[in-house]
Amino acid sequence: MNAPARIADFVINSNADDLAQQITLLAGQINAATHRLLKLIAEFDTCKGWSGGGTVRTCAHWLNWQCGIALGAAREKVRVAHRLEELPLIDAAFEKGEISYSKVRAMTRVATAENEDYLLMIARHGTASHMEKLVGKFDRVQRQRTDRQHDKEQENARKLVYYQNDDGMWVIHAKLPPEAGEQVIKALEAVVAPIQEERQRELQESCSTDAHGDVSAETFSATVEHEKRESGNHFQELLEHTRADALVKITEHFLATSAGGTSLQALKGAERCQIMLHVDIDTLQRNGSTHAPNPHCREFEHQQWLSPDTARRLSCDASLVTLCRYHHRLLHQGSFSIEAVRDEGHDSPALRFISAAGATIETSFFPQFPGVSAETSPLALQRLAPDVDATTSCPYWTGEHMDYGMAVDGLLRRTQ
Template identity: 35%
Template sequence: MSVFATENASCADLSLDELEDQIATLASHIYAGTCRWLELVAELDRRGGFAGCSVAEWLAWRCALSPRSAREHVRVARRLAELPLIHEAFGCGELSYARVRALTRVAEPEDERELLELARHLTAAQLERAVRAYRHVTAAEADDLHAIAYAGYSWQQDGSLVVRARLAPEDGALFVRVLEASRERLAEREPSAERGSAEPRRPTAAEALLAMAEASLAGRVDRSGGERYQVVVHVDAGEGGSTLEDGPALARKTAERLACDASLVEIVERNGKPLSVGRRTRTIPPSIGRALQGRDGRCRFPGCENRRFLHAHHIRHWAHGGETRLENLVLLCSRHHRFVHESGYSLRACTDGKLEFRDPWGGPIPYVSR
């Protein structure tokens, strides 16, 4: 029998005053406990999440929260660290989570004390209405929000790109909506589940952002075998080093993936100075690209039905002697192309025309017959 069941057995013996006091006291304990729980959530968030998923995704799984509720709890946990007075009142059991949630939507350090005093005299519902009115009053500062909007990026020492942005509310809402729509479209093309997982894998926000970039640059023409956009990579034919133009170094396998279906320009240099520049040629001629699109029509990775943003992949890379023939080519989506080049997956063409895929540990993945 649980502690709660034992205590509930004597509830009928309490007087009305005692019943009210215990309910209010336990509610205060719940508020303080929730504050402590959010402090732990904030620490997990500070450490970068759990096992490759976001903190909100982890909370939804481990604590059985809805995705929306999990995201809101993470938002509140982050704001509490910036609002010490509200944080203290919450930790003492003085404020309910509903009140704290409302306060963290608008409170800033300079007006925190005033809003906290307001919260002490209003119900949670009244405070929600007051917060909406407060937001309406500060909407006059919309021009300032647009003035401080920015977007920027920087290359890190490990070669990764960090993107930072701050948008006005309506612009931010538009961006989030497009990002979530992109994520949903990617999710629709996911296999039913990853191997060994009971649930389908949800695409990350980073993958959704990349898909947005590809869609923007591809324009209205969505096809494979064409030069949708250009990213310049310099590859040293002698030493094999690769770098992005005006950017960081790339892994050899990343450069090979980018070169699977790309334009090539041979530049002869001496002491860092170009001596001659050859004509630009494509690794995959348009005629073969059209035939490949007609044959495959979609990503050939098992379980993937993606028919957009496909890359022509050399089964045996041309840099290693592979020929640019239809028999040595296959269409893969952006994600699975990366799997094959950089994540340890492999494939080979069988004599009967089928493809044999293997995971990073050498285990076979059921092939797709076309």
């Protein structure tokens, strides 16, 4: 290799090393800055500074609104922030920028005063992936050792998620504890059974061998098995369709009879089919057949917009809710009040929301940080974490295999 080529390699390697040091230095500073953020969040949550007179549900919802943090990530930040108050060793290492938020988030799921030093040792020697896997394995072992705790965790893990896909179809996913799940399945099967019996009768008639339509049990069973083998996916699809129909029938029955002892009133006549229309107040007050979305509104910018005429036509015979159930309850608890204000240029009065302290509650449909750059000054980070250097957040790991069995055993010994 000639001299100019060697010089070029040296320059490239030197630049890469310099970039690597800048990256690891910034990562350590970000660790320290994130620690500071979580300490502020914990204090803010403790004093309920996010409540705004009851108009915001939780600190996580406030972070979602004011800081642009996804709700799930915001909930995790609040959880980790409070856990740090109980774990002084992890808290101190995080404050120095030695460990990342990813590692801290994982550790705080299982850390105690007895095992935090052990977890911290592994965090310093391993990667975030190592820590996530270790915590997951340890968590599973712990659940298996304590059946009662496992049952409680199952109860806390219950959820039902639903959304509407691009085709307009509703997708529903449910996760239920064993007893509750069995109850739901039992109800579905009870509705499915008559439909399945009807299908079986049709099948029996189709394979009848005499004028009276009688067929032996053996022939019927053989025919069913033959159809399953021949149709395969068609048979499964038919079963899935039947279950979907059963779920709809259960909901129709509940809405029609107000079952379960709830205060829900039965829907009759035109109200049996409901359309929920979210209408911007300016749309209803504006004249004309077209409506451009509010340029400050980020909530609905990707949605289809209706003309004012269409919105008024859809809502003219409908009942109007100004408040969701949660805020309706807060209104009657005195957390805020509502008054009608006559606005120039509009025929209909506008609504003004007032906090318990008497301040007007402004709309949230505006940019979070007008005129503020997202760039963070390196000098500001250096002042925040003056002791952080390019090696502070780098782990001691050099590629060796992680013995999760030994690591989990060590955690179990410290947890007993």
